[in-house]
Amino acid sequence: MCPEEFPTFGKIMPIEQNISGESLELMVSARIDGTVANELEVAILAAIKQGYQAIYVNLAQATFLCSAGIRVLLQYHRQMKGKGLKLLVSRPSPEVASALEMTGFPELVEK
């Protein structure tokens, strides 16, 4: 297999996890393009499987959020909400806040 087939080969994973009781914070410090959106989905799915009551996606260090990333956030926000649980964006960078505002999803952000 050549490295080009695995775009994250050899790179540091851009998602950090911080646990606080039944809450999990996923901190993404990368441009959230299509590839990172997939990685975020994998991390969220693992967190849901581990039974966290609240998942906060900290996007203070994410300088870019594309529609694929918004779709991941929206899908799992709805899924968690449906179970009486929480998935929200915390501390959005200006670029992230603008992307969520422009697509009409400011409710995804923790107040």
Added chain:
Amino acid sequence: MNAQLELTLANQRSAVAQLQDQLEAFARQHGLAARVLHDVQLALEEHLTNILSYGYDDKLEHQIRIRLGLSAPELRVEVEDDGHPFNPLERPAPDLSQPIDERPIGGLGIHMMRKALDGMEYRRADGKNILVMIKRI
């Protein structure tokens, strides 16, 4: 300030990421504002993702050509691909007033392109889609 750059990329995610890096270098070289770079990168990310996801039925490698033209007060980015006919300008805008639980997930990418750019032009020629993105600098 006048500058041009032509780049070609294959229809792969890794090539898109590399293009974004090249765009960043171009922006830095010509002193473009961070906001201008961000908005153009966002529009390109959305459009190229659509091409990669929906443009082709085969598993073959396709080339996508990007032409950057900087001539104050505009940056024009032309994207030429040989995928299925696809005109982003013809897609309807999403209804942002619907409650969050009812909003459909589709159509966000093109909406973001419209918001990020100051204009878009589309034409189809010689079996290619040609989309021009316009951003005031």
